[in-house]
Amino acid sequence: MQKSSTCSFMYGELTDKKTIEKVRQAFDNYESNCFQVLLYRKNRTPVWFYMQIAPIRNENDKVVLFLCTFKDITVFKQPIEDESTKGWTKFARLTRALTNSKSTNQQLTPMSRTDITSHKQSRLAEVLQLGSDILPQYKQEAPKTPPHIILHYCTFKTTWDWVILILTFYTAIMVPYNVSFKTKQNNVTWLVLDSVVDVIFLVDIVLNFHTTFVGPGGEVISDPKLIRMNYLKTWFVIDLLSCLPYDIINAFENVDEGISSLFSSLKVVRLLRLGRVARKLDHYLEYGAAVLVLLVCVFGLVAHWLACIWYSIGDYEVINEQTNTIKTDSWLYQLATSIGSPYRYNASGTGQWEGGPGKDSLYITSLYFTMTSLTTIGFGNIAPTTDGEKIFSVAMMMVGCECLSSFMSYFLDLSWLSDLIIDDQGRYCHFHLGNRISQSKS
16 A cells, blocks of 8 residues: 555544554564554544554564554453343443453463574575575474475575586586587596586486475475475476486497487487576566676577587588588688688598688687677678578577567666656656656556
């Protein structure tokens, strides 16, 4: 109602001024207190209320909101007329009413702070919490869980979720690059790093079988059987495929090329983990800066994926395997010629084409082309020539238009919010593209 919690709009001529002042002081001083106050309904009918004020504090002992409850005690403020009080004097009936009022007040009086065991979430869990389905700060008792079950909002699980989030982004960047550029992990450092990532993803599967979740009714589910069934029906298959050690298998030199390509392609399944990341980051969408950073990251990630696909198409079409000739109009051949690293045939006696640009130059050039295409700049120094490259370029331009339109829609929404004003009659309106648009009453 956008009214004061003191309920000043319900005061009347008989409302006690001292009680009004005590209520105001309870709010100003962040105190927990209770009062008996006379308020008035909309039709000016007087009603007695037992009003309780309880400040809700966060883990820093700072008041973040107030909890106000009201109990109608009008009946205890009036003499009781029933069969048992017939023949009683007015004073006797009033004494009985006051006695019942005191008994009721004792029942309604809140417990002291020492009697309440409040469940406080740690500061780290509050700041880093990735899921929006956490317990409120004023939850009085933590749910009872078996010893081997982990609460999904505890500090350990929150920190672990951030580790998985970072490794998921690492996977989203490196998997397409390794698949497209066919980088066999002969480097021991990268092989060990990818193996550690696989082990962490495997440990995450084990933890998910022992982590609570929020049920459809908002309750915390801690039953081990229900947790296992829920995980098996949702993310288990995707998580299992994402943690298989494909890099270790590809590291062996005697692995068949077809099997190696199959394992490399299966690594792309890890990108499905981004769906869970999007769900975890959902509650950050209420912050404009966070949304802007996420949009930029998504745009860069899309450009990275498209760059890997762009190179794969060029690498597939640059050499005609049937005639064992090279296409001089391919962008890869032109890039190799321009940087002084041309393709050479049978230079080392292998009977194949060799040489060409390094993988770093190829990736940077591919990313440069996808960025210029997505932003509709297109300098033309790198252009599609083959049919496959042209078809992919058309699809990439359509993706770029969609990304830019999404960005523009978001920025227009921000300008709408920044120009929001409130007029003196309680209506809200805004100036959008120079036009004043009046809306209904707030």
